[in-house]
Amino acid sequence: MQKSIKPATDKVELLFRALGHLQRAGHINWLYEFADSDLAVDLEVERCRWLVFAYGFELRFVDAAFGPSGVGLGPDVGPTPEDVAAHPLWANAMSGAPGIDSDRIPVLQIWVRRFLRSLAAAEEQFTIPVPVQIAMKRGPDGMIRSLPAGDTESVFFGAIAERLKMDRYASCQTEGCGRLFAQRRKDQIYCSKRCQNRASAARFRRKQRKRSTRRGATAKT
Numbered sequence: 001m002q003k004s005i006k007p008a009t010d011k012v013e014l015l016f017r018a019l020g021h022l023q024r025a026g027h028i029n030w031l032y033e034f035a036d037s038d039l040a041v042d043l044e045v046e047r048c049r050w051l052v053f054a055y056g057f058e059l060r061f062v063d064a065a066f067g068p069s070g071v072g073l074g075p076d077v078g079p080t081p082e083d084v085a086a087h088p089l090w091a092n093a094m095s096g097a098p099g100i101d102s103d104r105i106p107v108l109q110i111w112v113r114r115f116l117r118s119l120a121a122a123e124e125q126f127t128i129p130v131p132v133q134i135a136m137k138r139g140p141d142g143m144i145r146s147l148p149a150g151d152t153e154s155v156f157f158g159a160i161a162e163r164l165k166m167d168r169y170a171s172c173q174t175e176g177c178g179r180l181f182a183q184r185r186k187d188q189i190y191c192s193k194r195c196q197n198r199a200s201a202a203r204f205r206r207k208q209r210k211r212s213t214r215r216g217a218t219a220k221t
Contacts, residue, residue: 011094018047018054027163028182030055035112039105048105053098056148056155059162099152108156115160120171120180132158174199 022030034052039045100108111129118126133150148158167182172191177198181191190196 011097014050015054015057015094015097018050019058021051022054022058026182027167028169028180031112031116031160032179035109035116037109039109045102045105048109049098049100049102052100052105052108052156053152056152056159057097059148059159104153108153116180119164119169120178122171128157128161130154130157132161134158175202 030051034048037044037048039048115126118124130153131150132148132154135147135149136144137147138144146162148155148162150158168186169180170183170189172179172181172195173189174191174195177191177195179191179195181188190199
């Protein structure tokens with residue numbers, strides 16, 4: 001007979017799925033995906049609730065509980081679900097998880113869309129629409145770290161603000177895109193390989209049109 005899973009363990013598994021997705025997608029791509037999620041399906045709303053919680057949870061609690069090297073999944077790269085269930089700090093945080101109502105998800109989506117658009121436009125400024133609490137802590141290495149605190153929404157936006165300070169950003173130069181992305185090199189102007197290929201194809205078509213126009217003009221003369 002199969003053992004039933006305790007509710008707390010269910011929560012841990014949901015959290016780990018959300019954390020794994022965040023790590024695979026990457027910070028900015030995850031925000032775009034969250035903003036564009038189709039909430040017509042109830043399961044997607046529940047998934048988004050856990051994604052919002054996980055986004056702030058990773059930054060707020062992984063470092064505090066297991067140190068900066070603890071971010072990751074599996075025994076070789078970070079805490080396992082069993083570690084989470086056993087650690088008092090995580091267990092306490094998980095007691096009220098995900099801590100956000102379903103009807104708040106569409107509101108957060110609108111805010112994240114506006115936020116990404118304003119940052120991509122560069123000249124615009126975005127004001128975080130909820131009070132954000134920040135906790136300060138001195139670690140064993142003597143360094144003082146700031147971590148988002150408060151309820152799930154405060155931690156979510158605080159985590160966005162903290163993560164944005166970790167990279168340099170630019171807007172994709174492919175026509176029709178304009179998406180914000182983290183630059184890996186100063187000369188990087190496209191958000192993805194797909195957009196780079198689209199831009200190359202567009203340049204090729206423009207050259208072809210110019211050649212055709214020149215040939216037509218030469219034939220007339």
